Amino acid sequence: MNEHGMLVVVSGFSGAGKGTLMKALLNRYNNYALSISATTRAPRAGEVDGKEYFFVTEEHFKNMIEKEELIEYAQYVNHSYGTPKEYVLNQMKMGKDVILEIEIQGALKVKERFPEAILLFVMPPNAQELKRRLIGRGTESMEVINARLRRAAEEAQGMEAYDYILINDEIDTCVEEMHLMIQVQHKRASNNMAFLSQIREELKNI
Amino acid sequence: MNEHGMLVVVSGFSGAGKGTLMKALLNRYNNYALSISATTRAPRAGEVDGKEYFFVTEEHFKNMIEKEELIEYAQYVNHSYGTPKEYVLNQMKMGKDVILEIEIQGALKVKERFPEAILLFVMPPNAQELKRRLIGRGTESMEVINARLRRAAEEAQGMEAYDYILINDEIDTCVEEMHLMIQVQHKRASNNMAFLSQIREELKNI
Numbered sequence: 001m002n003e004h005g006m007l008v009v010v011s012g013f014s015g016a017g018k019g020t021l022m023k024a025l026l027n028r029y030n031n032y033a034l035s036i037s038a039t040t041r042a043p044r045a046g047e048v049d050g051k052e053y054f055f056v057t058e059e060h061f062k063n064m065i066e067k068e069e070l071i072e073y074a075q076y077v078n079h080s081y082g083t084p085k086e087y088v089l090n091q092m093k094m095g096k097d098v099i100l101e102i103e104i105q106g107a108l109k110v111k112e113r114f115p116e117a118i119l120l121f122v123m124p125p126n127a128q129e130l131k132r133r134l135i136g137r138g139t140e141s142m143e144v145i146n147a148r149l150r151r152a153a154e155e156a157q158g159m160e161a162y163d164y165i166l167i168n169d170e171i172d173t174c175v176e177e178m179h180l181m182i183q184v185q186h187k188r189a190s191n192n193m194a195f196l197s198q199i200r201e202e203l204k205n206i
Numbered sequence: 207m208n209e210h211g212m213l214v215v216v217s218g219f220s221g222a223g224k225g226t227l228m229k230a231l232l233n234r235y236n237n238y239a240l241s242i243s244a245t246t247r248a249p250r251a252g253e254v255d256g257k258e259y260f261f262v263t264e265e266h267f268k269n270m271i272e273k274e275e276l277i278e279y280a281q282y283v284n285h286s287y288g289t290p291k292e293y294v295l296n297q298m299k300m301g302k303d304v305i306l307e308i309e310i311q312g313a314l315k316v317k318e319r320f321p322e323a324i325l326l327f328v329m330p331p332n333a334q335e336l337k338r339r340l341i342g343r344g345t346e347s348m349e350v351i352n353a354r355l356r357r358a359a360e361e362a363q364g365m366e367a368y369d370y371i372l373i374n375d376e377i378d379t380c381v382e383e384m385h386l387m388i389q390v391q392h393k394r395a396s397n398n399m400a401f402l403s404q405i406r407e408e409l410k411n412i
Contacts, residue, residue, distance in 0.1 A: 121395065127408030153409035159402050162395045177393070184390045187383070189327065189368045196365050202333030203359040 218328030
């Protein structure tokens with residue numbers, strides 16, 4: 001079966017638990033690599049350049065766009081975010097399933113360019129739980145939380161464009177489900193054209 | 207998440223082990239129902255009307271076509287095969303994932319009519335193994351076996367149209383893989399439109 005990695009795009013409302021989910025997935029399985037985005041926004045407390053993000057200037061970001069070094073880029077709350085191409089393609093060649101944690105605008109651009117990418121949307125079991133988690137995080141004012149909830153309502157318009165919906169109710173179950181969703185895609189006929197050609201040749205000459 | 211069953215189409219070369227696979231799947235899990243095809247071919251030794259197939263006359267079969275009682279029908283080695291509609295739709299409404307074991311021509315017709323159906327193609331790990339299994343079965347002459355292998359080479363042309371490739375090397379592993387492939391599809395965004403609408407409404411009114 002196919003040996004190159006898959007491209008997996010993960011989006012979801014803030015507060016849906018994407019961060020925790022990614023960490024748990026990468027801890028539990030060694031077939032994944034997390035793409036690191038470039039961004040023009042300032043680091044939050046504790047964020048390290050080259051780990052959570054590559055923190056770059058507006059000028060540097062424009063330069064990356066011009067040199068076509070980004071798979072996709074998008075604007076979100078006055079800042080630019082983009083996915084550097086080289087790292088992603090290298091990891092896929094090495095057989096890693098590469099995960100891009102990006103916003104919906106970027107996700108749809110990736111799907112256009114890589115139709116075989118799978119798009120996952122992470123959701124809380126219901127809207128009240130989302131609000132509860134955002135408040136529980138304790139890092140944002142109620143004003144910011146309300147802005148995020150309004151943003152979530154907008155983002156919800158794009159959910160239908162995703163391939164799969166991943167409900168993050170209990171983290172361990174959710175990690176396992178996400179892993180299975182991705183591993184099943186390796187068996188897609190469109191990801192196994194070389195194997196199919198080989199069987200066809202064998203049958204002709206049997 | 208969604209509560210109605212999925213439509214699953216299973217095809218594959220004779221000798222790939224579809225029959226054994228279906229039996230094992232239905233024994234192990236209780237969320238599946240196997241569609242029973244109508245056919246104009248004569249029963250083989252041991253086959254029971256209403257179990258393996260509904261054995262019908264050419265005239266009865268034509269009548270079912272006229273009354274639009276078949277989801278799909280196709281001609282294969284001088285006989286007609288078709289899928290009675292009512293049973294399939296009823297089982298899906300009851301939450302069962304309904305499996306149609308049909309030929310490639312019929313499979314493609316089902317996909318046209320039910321785009322959300324998933325098409326699985328069962329294969330042996332390689333062509334030699336297919337030949338070995340057909341001979342090992344001991345029910346057919348070498349002439350028939352060679353005809354089946356030629357037919358397999360032809361069918362191989364259509365494999366790319368399927369969603370997933372299921373390699374039947376070891377039966378227990380294959381059953382498990384098939385079950386996961388199908389269960390993952392329940393999480394497709396397109397199968398959860400009602401849930402997505404509900405979350406969207408909740409977010410508006412939070």
